[in-house]
Amino acid sequence: MSSVTPIKSAPSFRKTTDTFVAGAKTLPQRYFISPEVFAQELAKIFSRQWILVGHQSQIARPGDYFVSEVSGESLIVVRDKRGEIHGFYNVCRHRGSRLIENRNGQLSAAIQCPYHAWTYAFDGRLIGAPHMDDVPGFNKTEYSLHPVNVGLWEGFIFVNLADASAQRGGYISLNEWFVPLTGKFSRWNLPALRPAKRIEYDVRANWKLIFQNYSECYHCPGVHPELSKISPYDSSENDLTEGPFLGGLMRIASDKSLTMSGRTCALPVGDFGNEDFRFVFYYSIFPNMLLSLHPDYVMVHQLQPQSPERTLILCDWFFHPEAFERQDFRPEDAIEFWDMVNRQDWHVCELSQQGIASRTYQPGPYSSRESIPAAWDRYYHWRLDS
Ligand code: FES
Ligand SMILES: [Fe+2]
Numbered sequence: 091m092s093s094v095t096p097i098k099s100a101p102s103f104r105k106t107t108d109t110f111v112a113g114a115k116t117l118p119q120r121y122f123i124s125p126e127v128f129a130q131e132l133a134k135i136f137s138r139q140w141i142l143v144g145h146q147s148q149i150a151r152p153g154d155y156f157v158s159e160v161s162g163e164s165l166i167v168v169r170d171k172r173g174e175i176h177g178f179y180n181v182c183r184h185r186g187s188r189l190i191e192n193r194n195g196q197l198s199a200a201i202q203c204p205y206h207a208w209t210y211a212f213d214g215r216l217i218g219a220p221h222m223d224d225v226p227g228f229n230k231t232e233y234s235l236h237p238v239n240v241g242l243w244e245g246f247i248f249v250n251l252a253d254a255s256a257q258r259g260g261y262i263s264l265n266e267w268f269v270p271l272t273g274k275f276s277r278w279n280l281p282a283l284r285p286a287k288r289i290e291y292d293v294r295a296n297w298k299l300i301f302q303n304y305s306e307c308y309h310c311p312g313v314h315p316e317l318s319k320i321s322p323y324d325s326s327e328n329d330l331t332e333g334p335f336l337g338g339l340m341r342i343a344s345d346k347s348l349t350m351s352g353r354t355c356a357l358p359v360g361d362f363g364n365e366d367f368r369f370v371f372y373y374s375i376f377p378n379m380l381l382s383l384h385p386d387y388v389m390v391h392q393l394q395p396q397s398p399e400r401t402l403i404l405c406d407w408f409f410h411p412e413a414f415e416r417q418d419f420r421p422e423d424a425i426e427f428w429d430m431v432n433r434q435d436w437h438v439c440e441l442s443q444q445g446i447a448s449r450t451y452q453p454g455p456y457s458s459r460e461s462i463p464a465a466w467d468r469y470y471h472w473r474l475d476s
Pocket of ligand 2: 303304309310313314435
């Protein structure tokens with residue numbers, strides 16, 4: 091095993107005792123294959139929680155937009171001329187047409203429906219509706235786009251489809267939701283980072299298997315030989331062990347980076363000073379974000395469940411904004427490495443999905459190295475049943 095720098099200090103990190111519950115088992119089969127459970131998840135989790143849809147740098151200029159899918163709904167996320175970010179259902183108020191078909195782009199002045207050219211401002215107001223003045227009682231102010239709640243956390247854009255004005259339904263503001271993580275990631279400069287690459291993966295596995303797989307390194311020696319050489323699989327220490335945010339750190343071998351070449355590929359992403367910063371932090375943010383914080387880049391997985399047996403995964407790599415101009419910037423070194431590791435992961439997730447669908451599958455016992463997947467399941471149950 092390669093030499094490992096002892097952990098000197100990891101600021102913002104306080105190790106807690108993992109709450110391993112002996113006897114904890116994987117979820118029953120229906121949670122991975124049943125359309126009814128999947129419909130319940132969309133209604134109770136993906137339509138009520140804060141869902142990651144992107145990063146503010148992906149719509150940097152006024153008129154920049156992207157379209158995202160949340161809980162089976164198509165949403166438009168757009169930046170207005172004052173720099174504010176808005177979210178709307180991608181549904182025209184006239185006869186319901188999809189407004190935008192592209193995945194992303196820039197709008198010059200407004201959102202115009204391709205069907206009969208009703209036109210909406212970036213704040214959702216209907217500002218043009220040809221020939222509607224002749225219609226008695228028609229009032230443009232009553233036909234704004236249907237908004238969705240939008241919030242920013244550390245530069246990442248989240249939406250929430252719950253009715254924020256309703257007293258019931260358990261809606262909590264984005265700020266309240268992220269209170270447990272306040273200040274935790276400030277040294278990584280997440281709001282300022284810029285993306286270098288996105289890869290989309292269409293994975294034939296239930297979305298929960300992706301979380302459970304991300305949350306343990308029990309599988310690393312066999313599945314990820316390259317990763318295990320640079321970051322020993324048994325070096326993990328968790329500091330978030332219960333609730334919607336779970337994870338902790340792993341060590342990186344001395345003088346190494348998690349890249350194909352094993353060398354650092356960009357300017358440090360965070361303010362680490364002269365510190366010998368040899369940690370990678372892995373956190374799952376319920377219910378659709380995986381946040382991996384490296385010294386020289388940040389990788390984010392965004393999950394979009396498509397069916398009980400299929401998940402679309404968008405993986406983005408972010409770097410320090412000044413890294414892009416430098417000679418020593420080699421983002422592909424990290425991207426290639428994780429594209430390899432991602433595919434290794436998706437493959438075992440797909441194998442799990444196939445085996446779980448068998449009539450012989452029974453929940454199996456979690457090991458002591460799987461305390462985080464077990465904690466994830468507990469929180470999932472709590473959300474689904476509440
Ligand atoms: S459906 Fe959009 S303008 Fe008619
Ligand atoms: Fe893995």
